[in-house]
Amino acid sequence: MLTGKQKRYLRSEAHHLDPIFQVGKGGVNDHMLKSISEALEVRELLKVSILTNNTDDKHEVAEELAQGTGAELVQLIGKTVILYKESAENKRIVLPR
Structure with missing residues:
Protein backbone atom coordinates (compact mmCIF):
# COMPACT_ATOMS: atom_id res chain seq x y z
CA MET A 1 0.00 0.00 0.00
CA LEU A 2 1.35 3.39 -0.97
CA THR A 3 1.38 6.32 1.44
CA GLY A 4 0.13 9.76 0.45
CA LYS A 5 3.70 11.03 0.20
CA GLN A 6 4.65 8.18 -2.12
CA LYS A 7 1.58 8.76 -4.32
CA ARG A 8 2.45 12.46 -4.58
CA TYR A 9 5.98 11.56 -5.63
CA LEU A 10 4.74 9.07 -8.24
CA ARG A 11 2.23 11.59 -9.62
CA SER A 12 5.06 14.08 -10.11
CA GLU A 13 7.17 11.41 -11.83
CA ALA A 14 4.27 10.45 -14.12
CA HIS A 15 3.43 14.02 -15.08
CA HIS A 16 5.63 14.04 -18.18
CA LEU A 17 4.67 10.54 -19.34
CA ASP A 18 2.34 9.88 -22.26
CA PRO A 19 -0.28 7.11 -22.08
CA ILE A 20 1.09 3.98 -23.76
CA PHE A 21 -2.09 1.88 -23.55
CA GLN A 22 -5.70 2.67 -24.37
CA VAL A 23 -8.85 0.98 -23.12
CA GLY A 24 -11.42 1.17 -25.87
CA LYS A 25 -14.89 -0.13 -26.55
CA GLY A 26 -13.80 -3.73 -25.94
CA GLY A 27 -12.93 -2.96 -22.32
CA VAL A 28 -10.20 -4.66 -20.30
CA ASN A 29 -9.17 -8.12 -21.51
CA ASP A 30 -6.53 -10.72 -20.61
CA LYS A 47 -0.29 5.87 -17.87
CA VAL A 48 -3.30 4.21 -19.49
CA SER A 49 -5.98 6.29 -21.18
CA ILE A 50 -9.64 5.31 -21.27
CA LEU A 51 -11.16 6.24 -24.61
CA THR A 52 -14.50 8.00 -24.86
CA ASN A 53 -16.07 5.05 -26.71
CA ASN A 54 -15.62 2.89 -23.58
CA THR A 55 -19.00 2.70 -21.87
CA ASP A 56 -17.73 1.18 -18.59
CA ASP A 57 -17.37 3.29 -15.44
CA LYS A 58 -13.85 4.75 -15.36
CA HIS A 59 -13.42 3.86 -11.68
CA GLU A 60 -14.25 0.22 -12.39
CA VAL A 61 -11.84 0.15 -15.34
CA ALA A 62 -9.06 1.63 -13.18
CA GLU A 63 -9.66 -0.95 -10.42
CA GLU A 64 -9.79 -3.77 -12.98
CA LEU A 65 -6.44 -2.67 -14.43
CA ALA A 66 -4.83 -2.40 -11.01
CA GLN A 67 -6.10 -5.76 -9.76
CA GLY A 68 -5.45 -7.57 -13.05
CA THR A 69 -1.83 -6.45 -13.19
CA GLY A 70 -1.13 -6.54 -9.45
CA ALA A 71 -0.21 -2.85 -9.59
CA GLU A 72 -1.03 0.07 -7.31
CA LEU A 73 -3.52 2.64 -8.58
CA VAL A 74 -1.67 5.92 -8.09
CA GLN A 75 -4.27 8.24 -9.59
CA LEU A 76 -7.30 8.41 -11.84
CA ILE A 77 -7.49 11.88 -13.30
CA GLY A 78 -10.09 12.46 -15.98
CA LYS A 79 -9.85 9.36 -18.14
CA THR A 80 -6.16 8.74 -17.47
CA VAL A 81 -5.05 6.00 -15.08
CA ILE A 82 -1.60 6.04 -13.48
CA LEU A 83 -0.31 2.64 -12.36
CA TYR A 84 2.81 1.72 -10.38
CA LYS A 85 4.33 -1.67 -9.73
CA GLU A 86 7.79 -2.20 -8.31
CA SER A 87 9.95 -4.05 -10.80
CA ILE A 93 12.17 4.42 -8.88
CA VAL A 94 13.12 4.93 -5.25
CA LEU A 95 10.05 5.83 -3.22
CA PRO A 96 10.25 8.27 -0.31
CA ARG A 97 9.48 6.80 3.10
Missing part, protein backbone atom coordinates in the same frame (compact mmCIF):
# COMPACT_ATOMS: atom_id res chain seq x y z
CA HIS A 31 -4.22 -9.81 -23.48
CA MET A 32 -4.22 -6.15 -22.42
CA LEU A 33 -3.52 -7.04 -18.78
CA LYS A 34 -0.59 -9.24 -19.85
CA SER A 35 0.86 -6.45 -22.01
CA ILE A 36 0.47 -3.87 -19.24
CA SER A 37 2.09 -6.23 -16.71
CA GLU A 38 5.10 -6.67 -19.01
CA ALA A 39 5.37 -2.90 -19.53
CA LEU A 40 5.16 -2.31 -15.76
CA GLU A 41 8.04 -4.74 -15.23
CA VAL A 42 10.19 -2.62 -17.54
CA ARG A 43 8.96 0.88 -16.67
CA GLU A 44 7.44 0.56 -13.15
CA LEU A 45 5.21 3.60 -13.76
CA LEU A 46 2.86 4.16 -16.68
CA ALA A 88 11.72 -7.22 -9.74
CA GLU A 89 14.66 -6.78 -12.12
CA ASN A 90 14.57 -3.19 -13.43
CA LYS A 91 14.17 -1.21 -10.20
CA ARG A 92 14.65 2.48 -11.02
